[in-house]
Amino acid sequence: MGLVTGRGWGLAVSGALMFVLGYWLDYTEPATVGGAAVTAFVVALLVAGWRPKLTVTRSVEPERVERGQSCRVALSVRNDGRFRAVSMVAYDSIDDVRVAVPLQRVRPRKEAVVEYDVPTHRRGVFTLGPLTVGRRDPLGLVKLSRSYGDTGTVWVHPVVHPLYTSPQGVARSMDGQFDRVEHGSLTFHALREYVIGDDLRHVHWRTSARIGELMMRENVDTSLPRVVVLLDDRRGSYRGEGFETACDAAASIIVAALREGLSIALALTSGAVVAAGGRDDYLDALAEARPNEDENALNDTVVRLRHQRLGDTLIYLTGSGRPLETPQLASLRGGHPALLAAVLGPDNPGHTTVSGIPVLGAADGAEFVAAWHGAGAW
Incomplete structure (x- = not known):
């Protein structure tokens, strides 16, 4: 991508005018100055337009990280040219945010390695790169930038709070796990x-x-218990950082259940479902989760869950932005006899029972952990 600076345009236009007028009016001095200005502009284009031969290799460690934890990118830049050293101004990108990369002069056939920290204060999936290398002439008339290397991806997962108990709504099954619902065998x-x-x-x-x-x-x-975490991802359900707290709570429950060897499914009201896989499969889905505007999503999800019956224990995570929609939840009790709701964010109702459904209230992750550990069987 090239860009002629304001100074460059001014020099080129004024130089061309001086050269034409001087030549036309037979004034040698203005024509000479104008010709020199145009020549300087052309030389600037050639200098900035020279494309160095660079090989850029990217490594990210780790590629998956909890929100707030350390993540570092290492960029190896090799000058494959044979004769010229390369001086450059470079920046990397994290989605739409530019990050300056302090590259020094790289000699021919040599390599420079630079590192920088990826900001992980926001949950999400972020694309890194490619590396953009900019060049400009000494007079600042022309700036050119080109992209090198491939891209990388960082998954910033929700924070996993330690839950020392698996879901309390289940009783022990024949294999030593917990299931309050009696089933057959195979x-x-x-x-x-x-x-x-x-x-x-x-x-x-x-x-x-x-x-x-x-x-x-x-x-x-069917004797093995199965837990369903239903995450409300409607924007109108949350206040403040309530949705982030809900994602943290979902991640914490899932990791605790996997640690206990329980089968678990993650369902979002927007329709996404993860019903199998390892820890990263569930946490990647939570990293990708975004609040949506579909206010009817819960009704559609309830209908789907009543037909699919992903599990026997259902944990519903929502926010304090709207009253708890107990009729929809109560309609799931036939297929999910063990039912729990958690309302997360400011102005939550605290620990209570609504229409026979136990409800936990928490303003943040720490309060959710305390409420979870303090809840009895449900």
Whole structure:
């Protein structure tokens, strides 16, 4: 990307006028000065327009970090030119924010490494780079910038507060985990194609005979508990930093449940669902979460959950920006007998019960941890 500065335009235009008028009126001095000015402008274009041969390598450590923790970028800039050293002004970008990169003079076939800290005070997914290298002539007439290297990504996760207990709404299952809901044992889930090593006792012979290839029954153990964290991501539900507190609470519950070996699903009222995976899969989804404007999202999500039934224990996280919508939550009790709501942000109702639903109130993450640990079975 190139840019002629105001000084450059002034010199070029005035020089051209002086040269034309001087030549036309046969005044040697103005024509000479004008010609020199135009020549200086052309030389500035050539100097700033020279493209150095650079190889830029980026490393980010760590790529995933909790909000407020340290994250550092290292940029290795190698001058692949054979004869000229490169002096440059460089900056990196973090989404739309520029970060100055203090690159010094890089000699031919040499490499310079610079590092800088990524600001992690905001939760989110941030794109780093590419590195932009700017050049300008000594007179400041022309500025040119070019991009080098690839981009990187940093996931800034919510803060995970230590929860020392798994969700209290569940009682112990046959495997030593907790589940207040009584279920059967193994139940049919789906059919799939046979792969080498499958137990032939699980072949579904009727379907196999009909389609001409072996089909296997897949069963699931319904005695194992499953927790659903439903995060309200409607903008109108929150005040202040309430949504960030809700994301922190969701992350804390998920990590605690995974530590206890519980199956867990994360659902957002906007429709996103993470029903399996490791810790990073859930926390990445929370890093990507943004408040949305769909005020009917909860109604649509409730209908979907009643049909899908992602789990038996449901924890609803919302903000203090609107009254708790208990009719919608109560309609989920048939499929999710263990139900808990948390209202997060300023002016929350505190620890109470609304229409038979236990409610925790907390202004921030620390209060949520205290409320969680202080809550009895529900």
